Amino acid sequence: MRIAIVGAGGVGGYFGARLAAAGHEVTFVARGRHLEAVRRSGLLVRSPLGDVRTAPGSVVESVADVDGADLVIVAVKLWDTEDVARQLGASKLAGTPVLSLQNGVHKDTVLAGHLPADSLLGGACFISAFIEEPGVVRHNGTLQRMVFGARHPELEPVARQLLQACTEAGIDAEVSEDVDRVIWEKYVFLVGHSATTTAVRRPIGVGGGAPRPRPRGRGAAGGRRGGGAPPGAPPPPPPPRGCCCGTSWRRRWPSPARRASRCPRTSPSGSSPSATPCPPT
Template identity: 35%
Template structure:
């Protein structure tokens, strides 16, 4: 199965590198500067589960259809990414997006047609160091995907068989959109609060009203998810509540870490989209509103569009 991976950063590089080293037919669609690094050094992963150093095949432009496209870009690059992969989308190509949130499904459906677009998510902690090496920060390496309609079932099974040799934790989900909404609900709360408070979970819990405010933010996201038809299941609800209120936790969302290094963030795709859905459903969301304004002010200052 011919698989094109857009991006060789943390997520695309980690999963794609594992697949390439297993002998899968993988090509990375990357910018010329990244292609130069990969041609010179190969793809390097530093992981507590075992390091990886493998040569990979790269493209700087897609030219022909493939069987599957794995999108591993940041949400703010999605419009550009869709144009980049368009030549690779044939009549039977499936697209597996591994982005945060759920807005990407609507965007990809509108661009390529719903029949091409699967649901997917991953749980992994990765970053890229200045040398271009991928650093795996923990032992999580889970990739979950599934069909969004019955006519995708055969393609999903073929893709599962093709990427199973990668050696990471792989699962097919019969309810992938529900899974994505549960992660979205957690992440909007997690990112919203850690960026708003400029602090990890444990520090927020140490504040007098920290837990109460965290739970209020979660309630806004839960009400929005429920209004959209995706209330979290009991196990997911218990897990996200435990993580968001863990005393002493050093946990921060990747959005907070992007913010700490003065980088671009996915705030519009995560916090902004959750707020937009809350407003459409008539759900009061004062903390989401405050959190989004905080991130928009940060972006204005970071990008130089605000005085000072």
């Protein structure tokens, strides 16, 4: 399978190197010192699952330099998506099936602004990897998973072909019939963890050992779930009502006196005779 990977960082570099080691024709699009190192010595992946190095020269500087591919994998940071989509739309790869392994739920919408919507597969990946130094990607742990799927029937053969390629490369991969749900589930997971690590001001490994980390993480994820959902998903339940004012009174005003003063039914300025006042306890 001929695969062009735009972005040779932790995600694109790792999965691309594994696919190349399995005999697939992989071309990376990279830049700067990383580009020069891969062009000179190949891309080295250091992993608990075994190190692998690609052949030197398997990299180009621009999307326009890629001669052709059966699949394009987009693995750049989310803020570069618009620029990459514009380059792909103006290149020989226009119309080629595209799979984004980026985080976020709007990535494919951005790509569809410059590429045919029926050329886009949906997907997500699960891995901890980063550029350790130019030309070297470090894989932490053993998790290395891709989930993808075709939103249009004509892309199903491409999804099956990629699944076969991943199997040959030793990559844990799955074709999903509801890939947008997978993308949203990962988004909720990341929002919960980022909120938790921000709250404790520690990396994820340290934050996980903080007092009561799991309840805090569940609360963060639950809050995000209430703020957004994939199209067609049922709406979340309404917040608890403890009073006519529609507030979650126990959580917001734990003091009975404070609740009474804030409730429009029991406060001096309250004028709603049919309302139920905030409970005193």
